[in-house]
Amino acid sequence: MKTVIIATKNSGKAKEFIRMFKPYGVEVKTLLDFPEIEDIEETGQTFEENAVIKAETVCKLFNQMVIADDSGLIVDALDGRPGIYSARYAGEEKNDEANNDKILNELKYVKEEDRKARFYCALAFAMPEKDTITVNGKCEGSILFERRGTNGFGYDPLFYVTEMKKSMAELSPDEKNQISHRAKALQKLEDQLAHLFSKEKES
Numbered sequence: 001m002k003t004v005i006i007a008t009k010n011s012g013k014a015k016e017f018i019r020m021f022k023p024y025g026v027e028v029k030t031l032l033d034f035p036e037i038e039d040i041e042e043t044g045q046t047f048e049e050n051a052v053i054k055a056e057t058v059c060k061l062f063n064q065m066v067i068a069d070d071s072g073l074i075v076d077a078l079d080g081r082p083g084i085y086s087a088r089y090a091g092e093e094k095n096d097e098a099n100n101d102k103i104l105n106e107l108k109y110v111k112e113e114d115r116k117a118r119f120y121c122a123l124a125f126a127m128p129e130k131d132t133i134t135v136n137g138k139c140e141g142s143i144l145f146e147r148r149g150t151n152g153f154g155y156d157p158l159f160y161v162t163e164m165k166k167s168m169a170e171l172s173p174d175e176k177n178q179i180s181h182r183a184k185a186l187q188k189l190e191d192q193l194a195h196l197f198s199k200e201k202e203s
């Protein structure tokens, strides 16, 4: 069975990737399986740059194929913030509750029609001796006035998914994996790498 390493320490992302890869018959490992690996500094200016930094760093360490995800929430009324700083928006400790409180506070006086937002995900696929591939996916929605739902992670309880008429945290894991920014990006990767990841080729 092929193994792919997902270069993430985020347990929410890790769970989603493990579930999304089930039909492919690919073994998924994440950096949560390798706690000795130190945090990789995200010094890029874009989601794509950060995804490439994470994927290529881990690919060099393991000498095998690696996918990295750099993602975040883009809020129009906040000029695109928190963007690439989504994980640490309320401080270095990466606290989801504090991040959500900060967004709610900043949008306190912003009307419903002006609360448009989207999740963005860049995936980088790195392989030894090959050029790294990047793809992206988006999910459109708006920021609620209070938390709704308990599934998912991060900003999911505050993110109303236009297409589903529910908050991201009210979706089941399978529903989120049909429509999320991450799922859309992974679908594009699958389209480009059909020879490596194909649902027919389970083994």
Ligand SMILES: O=c1[nH]c(=O)c2ncn([C@@H]3O[C@H](COP(=O)(O)OP(=O)(O)OP(=O)(O)O)[C@@H](O)[C@H]3O)c2[nH]1
Residues within 6 Å of the ligand: 007, 008, 009, 010, 013, 042, 069, 070, 071, 072, 073, 086, 087, 088, 099, 119, 152, 153, 154, 155, 156, 157, 159, 168, 180, 182
């Ligand atoms: O509600 C959410 N649903 C999502 O589906 C989602 N995807 C991303 N995010 C937010 O964006 C940050 C990523 O930052 P990020 O890509 O640097 O990841 P991270 O630092 O958490 O882990 P790593 O993968 O770098 O190890 C995360 O922490 C979250 O705050 C999401 N929030």
Ligand SMILES: [Mg+2]
Residues within 6 Å of the ligand: 042, 087
């Ligand atoms: Mg990060």
